[in-house]
Amino acid sequence: MKFEESLAPKKEDIKELRDILVKYNQQHFETKEQKEFLLSIKNDDNQLIAGISGEIFGNWMEVDYLAVEENYRSHGYGKQLLQQVEALALKEKCRYIFISTFGFQGKDYYPKFGYQEVLVLENYPLTGTEHFFIKEL
Numbered sequence: 001m002k003f004e005e006s007l008a009p010k011k012e013d014i015k016e017l018r019d020i021l022v023k024y025n026q027q028h029f030e031t032k033e034q035k036e037f038l039l040s041i042k043n044d045d046n047q048l049i050a051g052i053s054g055e056i057f058g059n060w061m062e063v064d065y066l067a068v069e070e071n072y073r074s075h076g077y078g079k080q081l082l083q084q085v086e087a088l089a090l091k092e093k094c095r096y097i098f099i100s101t102f103g104f105q106g107k108d109y110y111p112k113f114g115y116q117e118v119l120v121l122e123n124y125p126l127t128g129t130e131h132f133f134i135k136e137l
Helices: 011-026 077-091
Strands: 034-042 048-057 060-068 096-102 116-122 129-136
Touching: 034 077, 048 077, 060 077, 077 096
Parallel strands: 060 096
Antiparallel strands: 034 048, 048 060, 096 129, 116 129
8 A cells, every 4th residue: 555645636536536435425315416507698609708506416506606707797697697596406406505705706795695604714725715605595
């Protein structure tokens, strides 16, 4: 047996490690199905200008990314995406949505839509903060 260290691991090695954990975890969860989702907005040239993506697992929808291109901000696209993702969550029988954001991003944005802050991680990654929100549907 040997130990290895890598600061540039191969994606397939990370996937293999994740698969070991998922296989173990599945023995302890009532549901095994995990679904990725993506809702996107494209301009007339078919270029992505905004989107929201994440994963559905049991009662939970976890949002990994919500982004709007800078030139398209303040046009309501973020609000529309949140409304659509909440509708998708209900359709998929989710009871909760989980999302995190950095202090310079949307920490004041999500509470406007009923998201409750449940954790603030200080000094992340160095001097910033990461804020974690949950919304019960």
